[in-house]
Amino acid sequence: AMITWAALGMGFLSKAQCADVAPCRAALAWKGRPFKLSFCIHSASVEALDGGRISQGQRPFIQITVGDRVKKTEMGDWSREEGRWRFHETITLEVSPEDEVSIAIVCNQQYDLVVAALSLAAKIVGEVCVPVASVLPQLKMEDRDIDGMVYATPSIGFDLIKDGAKVGKATVAFETKQPPPPSRTVMGGGGPDPWCNMRDQ
16 A cells, blocks of 8 residues: 555655754654665656656666765666556665655656767756655564564655656655664644654654
């Protein structure tokens, strides 16, 4: 089953808006050492990236950024039946509870000239910024036999934002083999922002 980020009462943000939630995050303090978090990238759709209209070299990939650490998937495969790009890749990065993660869909820019193809720098066509602390309450323990105990979220649908407007959606799940760090409620925060409605789980 898939749930949406908005359904969790957490809204969505572009990377540029991450700083806006800092006052709210004071209401929920997480403590713990860095741990390895896996991002299970299922699929993404962007209105401007119709797989039937772009070249093979322009196929998008997903880029995960935590601080100065960046990892990328391979280019996605277009599903005409579903109208979205499928990835089915897992990226693992070391994160801390106070980190913010940028999940972006990136497209290679390529122009076919008469004599050759001109490649330009890749560009972000949509992204969402996710505080790690907002993921931790959603991690639930699962017994996966050979893999042992894993803490995982359901598949979550994130709205992708570009220049303040919704341009698409990415479906991602999160996993870790380490128990989520404990949390504690502290004074602070408040206000109408949906991030302020988070509750200690």
